[in-house]
Amino acid sequence: MTLDWPTIRDGNADTLHDTTVDITGWMIPLDPQAESVDYFLLCADEPCCGGCVPRNPAASIEVYTAAPLAPQAEALTLRGRLLRLVDDPAGWRYRLVEASALDRLPSASRTFSRRAFLSSGAALGLAACAPGRFAGYTDPHHAQDDPVAQADSGSHSAPSWQAPSSTLTIDMHSHAGRVTVSRDPAIGARRPFLPLAAPMRKGGMNVICLAIVTDTTVTRVAENRKRFEAWRDPQPGELYALGQAEFQRAHQLIEREQMQVVTNAASLAAKGSLGPCAIISAEGGDFLEGQVDRVDEAYAQHQLRHLQLTHYRVNELGDIQTEPPVHGGLTDTGAEVVRRCNALGIVVDVAHGTYDLVKRAADTSTKPLVLSHSALATHPSSRSRLITPDHARVIAGTGGVIGVWPSSGSFKDIHAMAEGIKRMADVVGVEHVGLGSDMLGFISPPVFRSYEQLPDLASALRVAGFTQEEVSAILGGNYRRVFQVSVG
Template sequence: MQIDWPSIQSGSADTLHGTTVDISGWMIPLDPQADTVDYFLLSADEPCCGGCVPRNPLTSIEVQMAAPLAPQAEALALRGRLLRLLDDPAGWRYRLVDALPIEGPQAPQRRFSRRAFLASGAALGLTACAPGHFAGYTESHDETAQTAQTAQTAQTAQSAQPETAPRWQAPPGTLTIDMHSHGGRVIVSRDPAIGARRPFIPLAAPMRAGGMNVICLAIVTDTTVTRVADNRKRFEAWREPQLGELYALGQVEFQRARQLIEREQLQVVTDTASLSALGPLGPCAIISAEGADFLEGQVDRVDEAYTKHQLRHLQLTHYRVNELGDIQTEPPVHSGLTDTGVQVVRRCNALGIVVDVAHGTYDLVKRAADTSTKPLVLSHSALATRPGARSRLITPDHARVIAGTGGVIGVWPSSGTFRDLHAMAEGVKRMADVVGVEHVGLGTDMLGFISPPVFRSYKQLPDLASALLLAGFSQAEVGAILGGNYRRVFDASVG
């Protein structure tokens, strides 16, 4: 049956849960580098540019195709089974599954403008009409001004740069490492019963194409109890988990990571020896968890994850104030790291697991630094002079605590923070000026953003390396930033 967008926006389509429906709209691919896509957003309105993900989830629905479809320049009509989503963490209310394109008079006749369609390809995220909003980041006035200044700096740099950008020549023995990635669409998001079967997307091929050797492949285990807040600018916890719920979700996520690794034929790195042996040979993964919520406060589960799932990188908190400590995006409850958090840090040190304090408050980071006998990492963030009350950005003092442990801060490619790769490289330089180049790394948060970031595919790694050279880093320093610094921390922490 044919449905219209008012029924989606009003919620009257709830009664059609599980029904096969026809609906028309405009495609917004979330994987713009692919020749075909099997997952995208269908929007009620023609987007003003290719980088614009709808801010109002009631004006779009998720689509999972029965077969891959090439990105469409025209509006299209689809037929599929409509699912009602309850408390979806990204805010979506409906999903169309097993969808197929249909022909007929019901298809809208308006087309994308050529400019908008081109922007939805290689330029996605660079032509967005407003700074992007993504999980956990709310711009303060200071940060908005910083973003505008960064954009102007980037435009000036681009106009002044030479026609032939410098090329990075990786020093012998260099490994490139992404400190934080959800590549391949590893996360079981939203409804685990459906999300666990969500199709993977290519991971090994873009890693090879761009020269990315190793990624910290991060599962997430709070998705069933977090959602986008009313202001649509950050995630928040909306209910308490049931006993055993997040542990069970963790088992599903670890299994999905294993399936992705097998599908993409990645090598799993578990120690210094395997990093040295396997890293140069082909795409590799370090098993990581973003948030220790699956522990549910039980420290012995760190041992289980280490042995059973080969966990070697653990981020203590994510988007809920858990048993381990406070987070940047919510008011503090524990005054930082809890006693249980202290025990988890010590257990990670003893077993050989990198401790990641991303998302944690400044007080959490300070206590973790006082506790840990190994270097800490803060895998994905950026500097701000005065971060907002619920911002994911960090102050120079926050960064210096990490550096004081011998650790590394990963700079991320958020389009809410940086206008393009050149601006991101300047952001890396600002971080290096504060803590020293030996304490800066790369944390792409691949496929973890709501609004498209400025680094969207590992194929862009050579471009980022060139931008870092233009920012004034030497060939050796670029190698340290793109992997060498994290490798040092991994060797010291895991052994």
């Protein structure tokens, strides 16, 4: 049967799950220079340029072909089996598999797979447009899908936001600057950095929690699954070595960008408003390899001040949301790490951890917890990265903060994200909500893609009903309170 794009957009295509369909659209290879591809995106509208990654997951679908196809500039019709996706990490709602072009295109021998895409810059939303387009350009074709264009066009009447002089804006979770070691072993730690200080200055972002990731060599997106997963066990010492390399990259990036490292409440107060600053953070305690004394080492040698216990593998510290539980929550070693962080002065982050992990961490910690990046689940499901109201209330009960993220799988634009922040505030109170952008940590471009959009987000929060003081608290004040209490 023929499938049209309105059926994709309104979700009625759910009823066609596992059905063979024909659909016409524009082919968007994630490597515009590839001679042939077996994985690409199919978009409802003609892209503005060769490397343009669609921002709206309701206007595009993933495609896996039965055989490689040569990229083409004209619309094409594909036939394949449609799959409905649930909680896809990229935010896509539908996937076409075993697809072929009804008018067969000539193919070459080289293919570009989703796994390669996930390891590339495009996978992190870095290739919003191919060379020739400048930052901030909005094609009139796509203005209806672009939250920045909507804000600029006056489609929302937004009171202007001006941060009070005492305000510090803080992102609770960021990989900005492309600090993470690539999953592609051919690139690894040689991955080039991206500009960081300039977009922070332009948007008014004072401080970011710059997060290294210490499980990249043993995690991946499996082609037959919808999320990152651990695909092998690490070798002894492997993740510790990865952590050392990533801490080194974080400091190299900070030096290159002429930023300042924040290590305590006094340095946050003194440096925060003077120029772009970073709080050294780790996403996942995998580099500890179960050795609690390495918390002290990371604190002293690498200036670690924010530690997220788990990421995308069930590690020695506890269970994760996206895999079946193994430990029943936080392990005894995980509890020791929490206590050590409390004693040293390190913020404890329970993002990615299961509800049971969070509950034990809350019972163990003498300091507030943060859950740096997630959102409320509208329809809670197993293995989802979203959280329930009860999950959120445990964090608030410690005096902590939940960072709301800008996933395109959760929100269609910045104004929807602001409404998501409001829903979180309605559950836990505005004093327990913050911003966790997960900058450059998404597979597909999120709705908050650059710190240059911070004024747009602030204005959207005002439209959602927050006062200027509440906006200031959400965009940094609440995390600053937790940092002061936890780090001292």
